[in-house]
Amino acid sequence: MADEITDIWVYLATSPLLALTLTLVAYQIVHEIWSRIERPALLNPVLISVLIIVSVLVATETSYDTYFEGAQFIHFLLGPATVALAIPLYRQFDRIKANKVAIAASLAAGSITGIGSGLLCAAVFGIDRIGFVSIAPKSVTAPVAMGIVERIGGLPSLTAVLVIVTGIIGAALGPALLNLIGVKDAPARGMALGVGSHGIGTARALQESEAAGAFSGLAMGLNALATAILVPVVFWMFF
Amino acid sequence: MLRALTSVLLCQLVGEALVAATNMPLPGPVVGMALLFAFFVVKGGIPSSIATVGDGLLNNLAVLFVPAGVGIMQHASRIGSEGFQLGGTLVASTLITIGVTGYLMRFFMKRGQPASGENSGDG
Numbered sequence: 001m002a003d004e005i006t007d008i009w010v011y012l013a014t015s016p017l018l019a020l021t022l023t024l025v026a027y028q029i030v031h032e033i034w035s036r037i038e039r040p041a042l043l044n045p046v047l048i049s050v051l052i053i054v055s056v057l058v059a060t061e062t063s064y065d066t067y068f069e070g071a072q073f074i075h076f077l078l079g080p081a082t083v084a085l086a087i088p089l090y091r092q093f094d095r096i097k098a099n100k101v102a103i104a105a106s107l108a109a110g111s112i113t114g115i116g117s118g119l120l121c122a123a124v125f126g127i128d129r130i131g132f133v134s135i136a137p138k139s140v141t142a143p144v145a146m147g148i149v150e151r152i153g154g155l156p157s158l159t160a161v162l163v164i165v166t167g168i169i170g171a172a173l174g175p176a177l178l179n180l181i182g183v184k185d186a187p188a189r190g191m192a193l194g195v196g197s198h199g200i201g202t203a204r205a206l207q208e209s210e211a212a213g214a215f216s217g218l219a220m221g222l223n224a225l226a227t228a229i230l231v232p233v234v235f236w237m238f239f
Numbered sequence: 240m241l242r243a244l245t246s247v248l249l250c251q252l253v254g255e256a257l258v259a260a261t262n263m264p265l266p267g268p269v270v271g272m273a274l275l276f277a278f279f280v281v282k283g284g285i286p287s288s289i290a291t292v293g294d295g296l297l298n299n300l301a302v303l304f305v306p307a308g309v310g311i312m313q314h315a316s317r318i319g320s321e322g323f324q325l326g327g328t329l330v331a332s333t334l335i336t337i338g339v340t341g342y343l344m345r346f347f348m349k350r351g352q353p354a355s356g357e358n359s360g361d362g
Contacts (some may be wrong), residue, residue, distance in 0.1 A: 027302045046301050050308035057312065064313050071306035077296060078303045080247045082268035083254070084293030086275035087285055102347030110340030117332040125324035135328060139336055142307065143266040161314045162325065164307055165335050173330070174337040183341040188348065192341030196333050203300035213297070220338075221269045228264030 013062065019070025035185045038190035039207070044172040046200060070190060082141075085217035088206070092214035099187055106188075111226040114139035115234060134158045136231045138166045141198045144224040147193070152235045163198065170197025171204035186211035192221025243288035250275045 012018045026048045057067055068075070089096070096103065101236050115136055122132045133154035137145040142163045146156040170193060178189050186209045193201035194216035200221050206213030253263050254274055255267030263270070285293075296303075311318070318358070 015325070023305055027305055031302075046304050046308055049305050050311065053305065053309050054312045057309070064310060067308060067309060071309065074303055075306040078307075079251050079271070080244070081269040081296040081300050081303055082266070082279050083250045083271040083275050084296045086250075086272045086279060087290060087293040087297065089272070089276055090279040090285055099284055099348055099351065102344055102351050104339050105347045106344035109343050110336055113339045114336040116333070117335040118328065121328040121331045122324075125328050127321065127324050127328060129324065131321060135325075135332075138329065139333070141266055143267070144264060147264065158317065159263070160307070161311050162329065164304065164311065165306065165326075166329050167329055168308065169333045170337055173334060177334055178341050181338055181342055183345050185345065185348070188341045188344035191344040192337045195340040196337035199300070200304050201337075203304065206297055206300060209301060217272070221265070221272060224265055224269060 002211060013066070016070030016073070019067045020073055021070075022067075023049070023054065023071050023074055026056075032132075041175040041204065042172050044168055044204070045169045046203075047172060050168075052090060059131060064224070072179055077198070085202070085213075085221075088210050088214035089218055092211050095187065095211065096214065098214070102187075102213075103191065103218070103222075105224050106191050107195060107226060110191070110219075110221050111230060112141075113225060114196065116229055120233075130155050131158070133235075136235070137227050138162045139198060140224045140227045144228055148228055148231050151232060167197045167200025170201045174201065175204065175208070181224055187215045190215030190217075191219045195223045198223070240288060240292065243286065243292040246278075246289055247271075247275065247292060250278070 027045065030045045030048045030052070034040075034043060034048075037043075053067070056062075057064070118135045118138055119132065123133045134149050135150055136152070136154070137148040137159065140148075140163070140197075141159050145159050145163045149156050149159040174193050174196060175189070178184075178192060183189060189208060190202075190205045190212035193205045194195070197204075197213065198220045202213060202216040203215035204217070250271035251268050252271075254271030256268070257263070257270050258265060258267045275289075
């Protein structure tokens with residue numbers, strides 16, 4: 001009996017179906033419970049799902065590579081989903097046009113703050129050179145951040161993790177912070193989440209409202225551009 | 240449905256190709272977003288089939304980050320040795336960035352829109 005279960009396990013573990021299903025089931029259970037307890041931002045569903053899946057993989061001694069063979073089908077949809085952000089952008093375009101000066105100003109300030117505060121905190125916490133360099137573009141979407149870090153001599157795979165964690169931190173703690181400092185209107189919340197924590201922040205903003213999502217998606221794209229220009233300049237000037 | 244999905248993928252593909260050809264510092268999908276947006280402007284609206292597919296993806300955007308998030312397990316050793324420093328840096332810096340951006344956006348929006356009905360001339 002135990003042998004048969006092991007055989008079935010060995011068979012299933014080698015097919016992409018298991019990792020794919022595990023990801024979807026874990027997320028949906030988490031999301032269902034989360035929806036019933038009034039969606040606290042702190043218990044971010046991405047964070048909880050990641051913790052559950054990592055626990056399962058560690059317990060079953062499954063490597064990340066094996067897991068990703070199945071999970072890549074979900075991961076792939078990030079590209080088309082990013083393209084689809086054109087939809088809220090178009091629907092909210094009048095509001096975006098009306099606020100273009102505010103968007104440009106807060107984007108510039110937010111982008112510089114993201115890079116500057118990251119480097120400053122890394123220095124204060126005494127993080128080594130590789131970590132310091134890899135942290136600089138943490139607020140922008142992973143492919144851009146990894147490209148930037150490659151150019152300035154960091155560790156792209158570490159940056160990928162820092163970017164994801166930054167996104168989760170922003171999505172989990174950002175909304176409470178914005179409430180605390182009295183930032184209530186959707187465009188400002190969207191800008192803040194998009195500039196500070198890229199796509200995961202945008203996913204959270206979309207859960208708040210379409211307007212917040214539209215500004216967040218726009219902010220994410222613009223901040224990728226701004227950070228890609230600013231980080232190499234900062235390193236060329238100061239480090 | 241199939242046509243809408245194809246349109247979205249085409250935008251991404253052209254976006255990726257443009258990025259590869261010009262070395263611009265943007266991810267292909269973000270350029271694809273700009274292309275799809277331009278398509279809506281030319282069409283004067285969002286075709287309903289694209290709205291269906293796109294809203295379906297965006298309603299579930301969060302789950303799409305889970306596979307990449309699980310990648311954190313590959314850096315377990317560094318997180319074990321430097322987790323506190325890295326975590327502290329990320330929490331502090333991310334909250335500062337979100338706070339500053341949100342506060343300034345609200346500030347500039349208020350300045351940009353004087354009370355309705357009068358043109359006070361400032362801002």
